[in-house]
Amino acid sequence: MSAMKLTRPVFFVGFMGAGKTSVSRKLARITGGACVDMDTYLVRRQDMTIPEIFEKYGEDGFRDIETDVLKELAEKPDCLLISCGGGIVKRPENREILKQHGFVVFLFATADEARARINDLSSRPLFNDIESARAMVAERMPLYEEVADVTIQTGSKGVGALAYEVKAALEREGILVPAEA
Ligand code: S3P
Numbered sequence: 001m002s003a004m005k006l007t008r009p010v011f012f013v014g015f016m017g018a019g020k021t022s023v024s025r026k027l028a029r030i031t032g033g034a035c036v037d038m039d040t041y042l043v044r045r046q047d048m049t050i051p052e053i054f055e056k057y058g059e060d061g062f063r064d065i066e067t068d069v070l071k072e073l074a075e076k077p078d079c080l081l082i083s084c085g086g087g088i089v090k091r092p093e094n095r096e097i098l099k100q101h102g103f104v105v106f107l108f109a110t111a112d113e114a115r116a117r118i119n120d121l122s123s124r125p126l127f128n129d130i131e132s133a134r135a136m137v138a139e140r141m142p143l144y145e146e147v148a149d150v151t152i153q154t155g156s157k158g159v160g161a162l163a164y165e166v167k168a169a170l171e172r173e174g175i176l177v178p179a180e181a
Contacts, residue, residue: 003031003032003033003179004031004032004033004176004177004178004179005033005079005176005177005178005179006033006079006080006081006170006175006176007079007174007175007176007177008079008101008102008103008175009073009074009076009079009080009081009082009101009102009103010024010079010080010081010082010102010103010104010105010170010175011082011084011088011098011102011103011104011105011147012024012081012082012083012084012105012107013084013086013088013089013098013104013105013106013107013144013147013148014086014106014107014108014109014144014154015086015109015111015114015133015136015137015140015144016086016114016118016124016126016127016133017109017113017114017115017116017117017118017127018086018107018108018109018113018114018117018154019107019109019117019154019159019162020083020084020086020107021037021039021040021083022159023083023107023159023162023163023166024037024081024082024083025037025083026159026160026162026163027081027163027166027167028081030163030164030167031167031176032179033080033081034078034080034081035080035081035082035083036073036080036081036082036083037082037083038066038069038070038073038082038083038084038085038088039083039085041069041073042065042066042069042085045065045069046065049123050062050123050124050125051122051123051125053065054125059126063087063090063091066085066087066088066094067091067093067094067097070084070088070094070097070098071097074097074098074101074102075101082102084098086126086140087126087140089140089143089144089146089147090140090143095143095146095147098147099147103149103150103170103173103175104147104148104149104150105148105149105150105152105166105169105170106144106145106147106148106150106151106152107152107154107162108144108151108152108153108154109154109155110134110137111130111133111134111136111137112130112134113154113155113156114133114137115127115130115133149173150166150169150173152165152166152169
């Protein structure tokens with residue numbers, strides 16, 4: 001397939017374990033584009049793991065760093081596929097950045113579906129138990145919906161199927177176009 005390009009940055013949002021990182025990576029491979037995982041970028045920038053950042057600075061400190069990283073990535077001249085941390089929608093400032101700078105793909109998953117996809121809970125300090133995860137999903141749902149340009153139901157679909165579904169939505173919306181266009 002010939003290379004394609006993005007006309008705006010694309011942000012993937014959704015709960016921990018919804019598949020944001022794997023789907024954006026797969027889509028980058030399919031379209032010949034570049035993707036960045038915010039948490040990976042943040043960990044390299046701080047030279048600390050996410051649990052270490054939570055331990056040292058608390059959730060508020062983590063959110064401050066996350067907002068800085070979001071601003072940095074949103075302003076990059078090349079449009080990227082950006083997978084965001086699940087809590088990116090908590091701050092109104094972040095929601096404004098997402099809406100203003102990019103096209104937002106919401107990968108919808110229930111807490112139970114997300115839990116089934118997560119192999120290693122130790123890297124996610126806020127995923128404590130299924131009850132609190134369900135409550136967190138319910139609390140964040142209106143925030144994801146507020147920023148979403150398109151919502152994709154993940155259910156039990158595989159990464160490849162989801163990547164092609166997102167690709168079709170981006171093409172339909174004029175966000176993903178042939179590179180020569
Ligand atoms: C968080 C989600 C994590 C990470 C941090 C906080 C959240 O990212 O940013 O542990 O508040 O939902 P993933 O959604 O990539 O797991």
